[in-house]
Amino acid sequence: MNTYVTVIGLEVHVQLGTATKLFSPAPADALGDANTRVHVIDIGLPGVLPRLNETAIELAVRAALAVGGDVQPVSIFARKNYFYPDLPKGYQISQYEEPYCRGGRVAIAEDRFCQLERIHLEEDAGKLVHTDAGTLVDLNRAGIALVEIVSEPDLRSPTEAAAFLTNLREILRFAGVSDCDMERGSMRCDANISLMPTGSEQFGTKVELKNLNSVKMVQRALEYEERRQTAILAAGGNVTAETRGWLDERGESRSQRSKENAPDYRYFPDPDLPPLVISEAWVESIRSQLGELPAARRARFASSYGLPEYDIGVLTQDRELGDYFEATVAAGSDAKAASNWIMTDVLAALREFGVPLEDLRVTPARLAALLELLSAKALTAVAAKKVFVDMHENDREPRASMQALGLERIAAPAMLQPLIDAAVAALPGAAADVRQGIDKPLDALKGHVMRATKGRADPHVVEQLLRTTIGGA
Amino acid sequence: MSPEPIDAATIAADVQSGRRTARAVAEASLARIATTEPAIHAFLGVTADRALAAADAIDDRRANGEPLGPLAGVPIAWKDNLVCAGEIATAGSRLLEPFRAPYSATVLERLEAAGAVLIGRTNLDEFGMGSTTENSAFGPTRNPVDPTLVPGGSSGGSAAAVAALDCPLAIGTDTGGSVRQPAAFCGVTGIKPTYGRVSRYGLIAYASSLDCVGAIARNAADLRLWLRAVEGPDPADATSLRRGEAKPETADVPRDDLTGLRVGLPWQLNGPGIDEEVSAAVRTAATELERLGATVEECSLAAVAHAVPTYYLVATAEASSNLARYDGVRYGQRRDGRRLEAMMAATRSHGFGHEVQLRVLLGTFALRAGYHEELYGRATRIRDLLRREFETAFASYDVLLSPTSPVPPFPLGSRLDDPLAMYLCDALTVPANLAGIPALSLPCGSTATGRPIGLQCMAAHGNDDALLRVGELFQRQTDHHRRTADLAGDVDGAVDGNPPEAPTA
Numbered sequence: 001m002n003t004y005v006t007v008i009g010l011e012v013h014v015q016l017g018t019a020t021k022l023f024s025p026a027p028a029d030a031l032g033d034a035n036t037r038v039h040v041i042d043i044g045l046p047g048v049l050p051r052l053n054e055t056a057i058e059l060a061v062r063a064a065l066a067v068g069g070d071v072q073p074v075s076i077f078a079r080k081n082y083f084y085p086d087l088p089k090g091y092q093i094s095q096y097e098e099p100y101c102r103g104g105r106v107a108i109a110e111d112r113f114c115q116l117e118r119i120h121l122e123e124d125a126g127k128l129v130h131t132d133a134g135t136l137v138d139l140n141r142a143g144i145a146l147v148e149i150v151s152e153p154d155l156r157s158p159t160e161a162a163a164f165l166t167n168l169r170e171i172l173r174f175a176g177v178s179d180c181d182m183e184r185g186s187m188r189c190d191a192n193i194s195l196m197p198t199g200s201e202q203f204g205t206k207v208e209l210k211n212l213n214s215v216k217m218v219q220r221a222l223e224y225e226e227r228r229q230t231a232i233l234a235a236g237g238n239v240t241a242e243t244r245g246w247l248d249e250r251g252e253s254r255s256q257r258s259k260e261n262a263p264d265y266r267y268f269p270d271p272d273l274p275p276l277v278i279s280e281a282w283v284e285s286i287r288s289q290l291g292e293l294p295a296a297r298r299a300r301f302a303s304s305y306g307l308p309e310y311d312i313g314v315l316t317q318d319r320e321l322g323d324y325f326e327a328t329v330a331a332g333s334d335a336k337a338a339s340n341w342i343m344t345d346v347l348a349a350l351r352e353f354g355v356p357l358e359d360l361r362v363t364p365a366r367l368a369a370l371l372e373l374l375s376a377k378a379l380t381a382v383a384a385k386k387v388f389v390d391m392h393e394n395d396r397e398p399r400a401s402m403q404a405l406g407l408e409r410i411a412a413p414a415m416l417q418p419l420i421d422a423a424v425a426a427l428p429g430a431a432a433d434v435r436q437g438i439d440k441p442l443d444a445l446k447g448h449v450m451r452a453t454k455g456r457a458d459p460h461v462v463e464q465l466l467r468t469t470i471g472g473a
Numbered sequence: 474m475s476p477e478p479i480d481a482a483t484i485a486a487d488v489q490s491g492r493r494t495a496r497a498v499a500e501a502s503l504a505r506i507a508t509t510e511p512a513i514h515a516f517l518g519v520t521a522d523r524a525l526a527a528a529d530a531i532d533d534r535r536a537n538g539e540p541l542g543p544l545a546g547v548p549i550a551w552k553d554n555l556v557c558a559g560e561i562a563t564a565g566s567r568l569l570e571p572f573r574a575p576y577s578a579t580v581l582e583r584l585e586a587a588g589a590v591l592i593g594r595t596n597l598d599e600f601g602m603g604s605t606t607e608n609s610a611f612g613p614t615r616n617p618v619d620p621t622l623v624p625g626g627s628s629g630g631s632a633a634a635v636a637a638l639d640c641p642l643a644i645g646t647d648t649g650g651s652v653r654q655p656a657a658f659c660g661v662t663g664i665k666p667t668y669g670r671v672s673r674y675g676l677i678a679y680a681s682s683l684d685c686v687g688a689i690a691r692n693a694a695d696l697r698l699w700l701r702a703v704e705g706p707d708p709a710d711a712t713s714l715r716r717g718e719a720k721p722e723t724a725d726v727p728r729d730d731l732t733g734l735r736v737g738l739p740w741q742l743n744g745p746g747i748d749e750e751v752s753a754a755v756r757t758a759a760t761e762l763e764r765l766g767a768t769v770e771e772c773s774l775a776a777v778a779h780a781v782p783t784y785y786l787v788a789t790a791e792a793s794s795n796l797a798r799y800d801g802v803r804y805g806q807r808r809d810g811r812r813l814e815a816m817m818a819a820t821r822s823h824g825f826g827h828e829v830q831l832r833v834l835l836g837t838f839a840l841r842a843g844y845h846e847e848l849y850g851r852a853t854r855i856r857d858l859l860r861r862e863f864e865t866a867f868a869s870y871d872v873l874l875s876p877t878s879p880v881p882p883f884p885l886g887s888r889l890d891d892p893l894a895m896y897l898c899d900a901l902t903v904p905a906n907l908a909g910i911p912a913l914s915l916p917c918g919s920t921a922t923g924r925p926i927g928l929q930c931m932a933a934h935g936n937d938d939a940l941l942r943v944g945e946l947f948q949r950q951t952d953h954h955r956r957t958a959d960l961a962g963d964v965d966g967a968v969d970g971n972p973p974e975a976p977t978a
Contacts, residue, residue: 040575043804045575045576045804046562046564046569046572046574046678047555047556047676047677048674049673049710050711051711052711079794081840083814085800088798088802089798090794090796090800091794091797137803264841266793266840267845268790268840268845271712271791272711
């Protein structure tokens with residue numbers, strides 16, 4: 001039914017999570033006041049030379065290994081020459097004919113992969129800020145280490161493109177390469193898309209899409225472009241080879257540059273940098289520290305812990321969360337109970353306190369101890385949530401929090417009976433309904449007792465006592 | 474009246490022993506500069522305050538019994554394409570004005586750490602592009618030997634400052650002969666070390682794969698003192714040689730005489746196209762080396778036939794990229810334009826001189842898509858070939874000899890309109906840059922009219938020490954370097970007698 005096959009290839013820029021820039025000792029943190037994160041090297045002052053940041057190479061190799069790429073023993077830094085005010089040297093240091101990594105692949109579905117052509121290292125440019133007073137240049141970002149991951153044109157739909165990006169992001173986060181935050185620009189994507197008649201082997205004319213700042217935008221822009229090119233071809237027209245910018249708020253793209261106007265970057269090997277030599281021994285030592293990648297971990301979480309697919313998806317979204325889960329189970333928790341708590345309370349706490357997982361003071365051992373108290377019915381589920389928050393805020397063990405908050409579970413009928421009586425007296429209508437065999441008002445009565453005990457009452461005991469006290473049919 | 478020529482080693486020894494104060498040395502140097510500058514114009518800026526402060530600090534250290542560096546109190550001038558923290562840097566160009574450097578070149582930092590007194594910035598062809606110092610945006614420098622002659626270039630200011638006895642040592646840079654050729658023209662001694670032996674950090678790049686920081690002095694012994702102080706790995710320069718890559722003093726070269734020294738004379742560098750008096754002086758020098766025990770024979774270096782075009786391809790290609798940063802956006806001059814491209818184009822068209830624009834255009838052409846392989850790619854392969862030929866030659870010879878320049882110094886203005894003839898003058902010096910090997914220019918006599926002639930000695934990659942030892946032994950047994958110093962001594966006469974006129978370009 002489809003007349004055309006869509007062919008998509010992606011070029012993804014990923015900011016490496018280094019403390020300093022690729023060729024200068026300035027902090028690699030584009031936040032902060034304009035032009036405060038710059039070294040003379042980043043301004044391109046006369047006489048400066050690039051100094052290669054070894055950590056960036058290590059992270060780049062991690063990225064390569066995480067996607068199964070072939071790290072090249074020797075690669076070459078090249079200058080990409082063009083004039084622009086955000087490019088301080090008048091050239092960008094990149095890699096051209098000899099990138100540091102070739103090949104690799106990223107899963108886009110069960111048993112379907114997109115091959116990678118190459119990955120190369122390069123430095124970021126600065127940023128132009130347009131103001132009423134004129135255009136200003138901020139070089140904080142200039143020189144930050146990037147890898148550019150170039151896929152083969154293996155993707156056949158916008159959905160596959162989105163899956164590629166989602167999986168790539170997960171893998172790179174897992175491998176500790178980058179936070180891959182597309183909104184903050186630490187992961188950026190350009191897409192090439194063309195259409196060819198079904199059954200054809202010959203790719204159509206491709207269009208490059210830019211300004212895609214989220215996975216959703218990539219998908220939307222590709223869907224728009226798919227429709228646009230289909231309409232042109234269906235009307236017997238020809239697609240123009242060009243670069244188009246995506247305008248998300250309008251839901252359409254605009255032509256930025258035709259291919260005839262493509263600049264000549266006059267690439268040549270950067271004479272300031274000797275060939276980049278990455279020894280096999282170094283690659284192997286990085287590989288040994290790479291650890292388990294998401295796909296392998298998902299399979300293991302299913303077989304070792306018998307968790308549902310949804311839980312596995314959440315727990316493997318980044319390495320630290322999965323590690324936290326496993327440590328909690330290792331400390332004695334039931335896997336599903338630990339998973340439930342992590343997916344709800346732990347993630348909620350991280351958002352609420354605005355801390356990374358490593359700074360959460362409810363360690364896996366403490367969470368395991370809390371879950372043990374819960375399963376021993378030493379406290380109620382409602383109380384456990386309060387204890388959890390207190391454990392982080394006051395940095396203490398669950399039992400200490402529980403006692404400090406006075407949240408031990410109340411299950412003794414003798415202690416609860418006066419509260420039961422008070423609830424029945426306060427809500428006579430509800431009690432009468434329950435007596436008639438209508439169960440719903442029971443919740444209101446239970447809630448009354450719970451409020452009176454600040455959530456400490458054992459709900460099962462309360463229900464039992466309520467039914468006994470009210471009596472009836 | 475000219476002062477007595479004193480070399481750097483003597484000054485350092487005297488300052489260390491207390492025979493002279495660093496302040497007296499610096500004051501004498503500043504006074505000499507004031508006397509010679511009107512006739513010579515070797516300097517673009519004299520850093521008197523910096524020099525006197527440094528000199529006083531050294532005298533204080535000595536008074537406090539603190540150890541002094543190996544260059545204690547030696548006044549040193551530096552070519553104005555090396556940046557010095559707090560000082561103006563121009564690279565001989567209007568475009569950079571009014572740039573003041575916030576950091577220092579590694580070589581200058583190391584010199585100051587060794588006790589040197591930085592005395593001023595010397596004149597040069599704009600961005601190092603030229604062989605006469607006439608391409609400076611701030612007017613030409615004149616040759617102290619004869620102010621009607623060019624001092625050579627592009628380190629013409631540095632060579633002239635040493636020849637005029639302004640200071641015993643000056644830093645130059647050498648991309649295709651820019652230290653050796655002016656040293657030869659001014660009758661002084663100059664070295665281009667092995668590529669990477671001295672850090673390029675802070676050198677305003679012309680052609681990065683060829684640029685070397687070098688020095689000019691009155692003798693080879695002072696150059697060794699200089700090299701000791703500034704050489705070595707620099708984390709700021711990824712192309713600086715790592716420890717162990719530069720060879721230590723080799724056993725191949727005897728310490729006290731030249732017995733057993735194997736000298737080769739590549740016929741391609743000693744043949745046609747070379748001025749007869751220059752050829753004769755080099756042959757005489759070769760005979761002197763034989764007399765000192767060396768064996769001298771003719772040899773061949775076929776690839777040098779392609780050296781000049783190869784050099785101009787590589788140098789201009791790299792320059793077109795290195796000079797792209799001078800766009801008027803962040804520092805230096807800016808010309809207004811209605812659009813961004815117009816601003817950049819106007820800035821560069823007005824800021825760069827003709828020779829610079831010519832070379833940037835040539836280099837841009839050489840790197841164009843479609844031509845890259847035919848031009849830059851081929852130049853890279855010829856370079857590899859040349860490197861291998863030198864390696865083969867150095868398996869048989871310790872040193873290769875040639876003239877430094879095929880011609881003796883010529884009058885100002887006489888060659889400006891013939892760039893090709895000017896480029897061919899580099900034929901003997903560019904091979905060493907293309908191969909990255911060390912090369913030294915030693916005075917070896919003069920023409921009948923008293924124009925200095927330079928002898929170029931080249932050695933294998935990393936053999937700078939052996940090369941300097943040959944120079945020292947040659948100078949211990951001959952007095953060419955002292956005679957040319959005498960020739961150059963009396964430049965102050967030109968001030969009251971016959972003030973030189975500006976050349977007509």
